[in-house]
Amino acid sequence: MSEKEVKNLEAIFDARIARDEKIEPKDWMPEKYRQTHIRQISQHAHSEIVGMLPEGNWITRAPSLKRKVALLAKIQDEAGHGLYLYSACETLGVSREELYEQLHSGKAKYSSIFNYPTLTWADMGAIGWLVDGAAIINQVPLCSTSFGPYARAMVRVCKEESFHQRQGFQIMMTLAEGTPEQKEMAQDALNRWWWPALMMLGPLDAESVHTEQSMKWKLKRKSNDDLRQQFVDQTVPQAKMIGLTIPDPDLKWNEEKQSYDFGEMNWDEFWQVVKGHGPCNKERISARVNAWEKGKWVRDAAMAYAEKQANKEVKQAI
Amino acid sequence: MKNWPLWEVFIRSKNGLEHRHCGSLHASDATMALENARDVYTRRMEGVSIWVVPSAQITASNPDDSAELFDPAKDKAYRHPTFYELPDELKHM
Numbered sequence: 001m002s003e004k005e006v007k008n009l010e011a012i013f014d015a016r017i018a019r020d021e022k023i024e025p026k027d028w029m030p031e032k033y034r035q036t037h038i039r040q041i042s043q044h045a046h047s048e049i050v051g052m053l054p055e056g057n058w059i060t061r062a063p064s065l066k067r068k069v070a071l072l073a074k075i076q077d078e079a080g081h082g083l084y085l086y087s088a089c090e091t092l093g094v095s096r097e098e099l100y101e102q103l104h105s106g107k108a109k110y111s112s113i114f115n116y117p118t119l120t121w122a123d124m125g126a127i128g129w130l131v132d133g134a135a136i137i138n139q140v141p142l143c144s145t146s147f148g149p150y151a152r153a154m155v156r157v158c159k160e161e162s163f164h165q166r167q168g169f170q171i172m173m174t175l176a177e178g179t180p181e182q183k184e185m186a187q188d189a190l191n192r193w194w195w196p197a198l199m200m201l202g203p204l205d206a207e208s209v210h211t212e213q214s215m216k217w218k219l220k221r222k223s224n225d226d227l228r229q230q231f232v233d234q235t236v237p238q239a240k241m242i243g244l245t246i247p248d249p250d251l252k253w254n255e256e257k258q259s260y261d262f263g264e265m266n267w268d269e270f271w272q273v274v275k276g277h278g279p280c281n282k283e284r285i286s287a288r289v290n291a292w293e294k295g296k297w298v299r300d301a302a303m304a305y306a307e308k309q310a311n312k313e314v315k316q317a318i
Numbered sequence: 319m320k321n322w323p324l325w326e327v328f329i330r331s332k333n334g335l336e337h338r339h340c341g342s343l344h345a346s347d348a349t350m351a352l353e354n355a356r357d358v359y360t361r362r363m364e365g366v367s368i369w370v371v372p373s374a375q376i377t378a379s380n381p382d383d384s385a386e387l388f389d390p391a392k393d394k395a396y397r398h399p400t401f402y403e404l405p406d407e408l409k410h411m
Contacts, residue, residue, distance in 0.1 A: 024381070026378065026380065026381050027381045028381070028382075073361075076357075076361065077361070080357075080358050080361060083343060083358050084341055084358075087341050087342045087343060088341075090324070090342070095321075096321070096344060097321055152341075153341070160361075160362070299321075299322065299346075302322070302346035302347075302350065303320055303321075303322060303346045305346065305347070306346040306347035306350075309347065310347075
């Protein structure tokens, strides 16, 4: 195809997206669109899968059967979300094995927030309330993104996600209404998760490299700073309601803009964690690699069995 | 050893409705594909029946051929009831 023809196809493609038409896997698309989507959807899938690890840490130590079944169900949903997203990503012509390989080798990223440790039961509350809360804010606009399989996966994810946030908030609420030690445990979890949750919504707009193109493709519908503001404005009253304090001395209601002003984030820490130097980066990846490698004989055995059964059927047919 | 093949999953949400495509998954054989589909796509009673089909068995039309496949229907307005202008007094037709 000549350069002029490609330009022409690109113009038609951009116009389709501008008209809110969806792009389906077999449609022509610019190579950059394909690669950007593979990167974003797979990062998203990896985040769901790695996101199970910090919570898995507390299943056996959940304080009651009710809490345990809820946490199990939440983690199972995360596995499901990862699977929806991997499937959506594979429609772009990349295999599941390549995607796993990118995660295991460190080539692909996942949300940095999962590189923090889960030290107490209250962390299960803080993760559901803040981390899932921030994730929902990020994900709702993606239900109307331009790539059909991603948008459809996100509709499912968002439907299931709101139980995650509610169960987390309820854990925090219960602890905050408990003994002074329990309340302190809830406050400590909020102190540790607040800033990483804010940074989950991405770098400052001024430093975000992908924003403009992503906006055009509807991979992003609001800027990182706008999403973050929305998160702060909705979360601060929730903390007040259960008597916990947001760990930010600069947090202040701004009457003029009718929203909260808040302090500066520690971006050095953020980039350190992204680059692999967070408290749990190595542990998370080694847990994934371990599960994949130790599961190999099971995958092979299942495949060998399937082939044996298929051969039997052929013989019977003859 | 070969990787587990891809399967397309179709779910009937309740009797009286058709099976609808809802996504795909990997499994070593049809039995496992059904079991995985149950866990991945019906955790909240989304279905009463599941179909799984090996993705490789699906023959799909090519979007590049859309014009010759679908355009012939475009200029056949006479296939729609509104093409036939009839007096307003006429009821129930």
